[in-house]
Amino acid sequence: MTSNYSADQIQVLEGLEPVRKRPGMYIGSTGPKGLHHLVYEVVDNSIDEALAGYCTHIEIEINADGSVTVTDNGRGIPTDIHPTTGRSALETVLTVLHAGGKFGGGGYKVSGGLHGVGVSVVNALSEWVEVKVWREGKEHFQRFERGNPIGMLEAIANADHPTGTQVSFLPDTEIFKDGIEFDYNTLAGRLKELAYLNAGVKITFGDARGTTGAAGREGKAREEVYFYEGGIREYVTYMTSEKEPLHGDIIYVSGEKNDVQVEVALQWCVDAYSDNLLGFANNIRTIDGGTHLEGLKAVLTRTINSIARKRNKIKENEANLGGENVREGLTGVISVKVPDPEFEGQTKTKLGNTEVRGIVDSLVGEALTEFLEFNPQVADSVIEKAVQAFKAAEAARRARELVRRKSVLESSTLPGKLADCSAKDPSVSEIYIVEGDSAGGSAKQGRDRQFQAILPLRGKILNIEKTDDAKIYKNTEIQSLITALGLGIKGDEFDASQLRYHRVILMTDADVDGAHIRTLLLTFFYRYQRALVDQGYIYIACPPLYKLERGKNHYYCYSDRELQEQIRQFPANASYTIQRFKGLGEMMPTQLWETTMNPETRTLKQVQIEDAAEADRIFTVLMGDRVAPRREFIETYGSKLNLMELDI
Secondary structure, eight states: OOOOOOGGGOOOOOTTHHHHHSTHHHHSOSSHHHHHHHHHHHHHHHHHHHHTTOOOEEEEEEOTTSOEEEEEOSSOOOOSBOTTTSSBHHHHHHHSTTOSSOSSSSSOSSOOSSTTOHHHHHHHTEEEEEEEEEETTEEEEEEEETTEEEEEEEEEEEOOOOSEEEEEEEEOTTTOTTOOOOOHHHHHHHHHHHHHHSTTOEEEEEEOSSOOSOOOGGGOSEEEEEOOTTTHHHHHHHHTTTSOBSSSSOEEEEEEETTEEEEEEEEEBTTOOSOEEEEEETTEEOTTOBHHHHHHHHHHHHHHHHHHHHTTSSOTTSOOOOHHHHTTTEEEEEEEEOSSOOEETTTTOEEOOHHHHHHHHHHHHHHHHHHHHHOHHHHHHHHHHHHHHHHHHHHHHHHHHHHHHHHHHSSOSSOTTOBOOSOOOGGGOEEEEEEHHHHHHHHHHHSOTTTEEEEEEOSOOOOGGGOOHHHHHHOHHHHHHHHHHTOOOTTSOOOGGGOSOSEEEEEOOSSHHHHHHHHHHHHHHHHHOHHHHHTTOEEEEOOOSEEEEETTEEEEESSHHHHHHHHHTSOTTOOOEEEEOOSGGGSOHHHHIIIIIOTTTOOEEEOOOSOHHHHHHHHHHHHSSOHHHHHHHHHHHTTTTTOTTOOO
């Protein structure tokens, strides 16, 4: 059998065709995440103008027709003819990949965005884009449809208007087949974050769709303004608002070296046992860390140990405090602005510039040492908390060693109640964590043994938010979880190669107790090994609430609304029966497989952290020691969240 492979089979994609052909390469996905990424790309251009010192106000509006408009008071995209393309600079930026002011031409010293392809990618993936530019006393306008210019750039009027740019776009339903509806809270989280990271930049966010909420100006359903003169200091204040601070003033460091700008804000808290450090590089959240976070962690450990020895809090013959001891209870933000950032991976989640580590180390080391020497009470408080953490870690280590010795004496290191799968490849293996032996029995009988493992847990696991490490390792259910998944100990760097299953699925009953167990498990993963959540290994199973039977036909319904919709499709006088599943244990193994475990028919929700600061705050409020903030939360949001079944 022969195959002709010749030059005419080589496809050449011109202009923006590659973006429409493979959109996932440019925006990650054509689902909700990619859809919202379009807004971030346009806003990033305005933020770059702010970083360059030319923009102070950015307005974002979701329009009544579902399109989005982003307006800034920057310099305005240049409108003169580009020497290479022979077209206006604006049309060039909108229609040519990798065209922009971020590639060494002196336009921008520092920029975020997606490698300078942002606004052209938005153009390629939109049904239409309309751009207005105000500069040199004129208002310029051009429209594009699916990436193609409709007519030339025109100066449509003389304008006594501040300079700036306005970009309106409607995402293309041919690309985003799941729909083009923007989620207000998702966008608000990112815009608020950008306002914290860029002190003094005002961001106004409005929604003109028919959303319920307080009426704003010009009939807008909703409008919020984000403006933080204190920048990341206010960010840390917001994140620790429900915690008890260990020291009064937030420790703030700001400096520049070799054109790299560094900002750090730190606050230790009394009632917190884990650290929450957020890293940003050029306004991009680096969830996988990088050299800036490595430098910060190293300098924190070294400086606190150095001060502790100077103040005789650690004796000569005693070991140094570990990094995890020093960072216990610490909330912090580090934001670096790097002229030529090197990001590892397509999604820019890890900063790779090696020089940044040393710059962070030297700038923060000098400023932090000076601050602690001039504020000995703060130094003593931080050191004392770190010493307590060190002692607790030693107790936890002893408890852990006891667990390990016990495991060696047993026939297997894996927990006895784990029904493992036969596949040895973690990337195809998944584990269902279920509540109780009854549900565990159904799940074990209904599963596909080839790739599905089952771990039943008895009762409710410990609330990690209120527990020290020593107690964690003595808890049987948590021991089982840690061992079954192949997790390292707390404080170890997460090692994906040790994880035994790449889908960790929480499958609990669809009632109040089930929701509580799911929340306790999520708290464990979020606080104990956050990278599991950040890297997308945690899922929630969605079992049905009802089985609706009519004659020989049956339907599974996953919500009350779905049940009512299905009933409405029956004739008026139809007879039917409704079975309400109170728990997974009530379901036959075949039913559990068909509805909740079969990859062909099940629904899984992947747990994602869109807003890390808000997630951390909510975990503290709902799962922490302090009762007053939790009561206030319930009183404030109870009616909005429909907490009718709240188990008090």
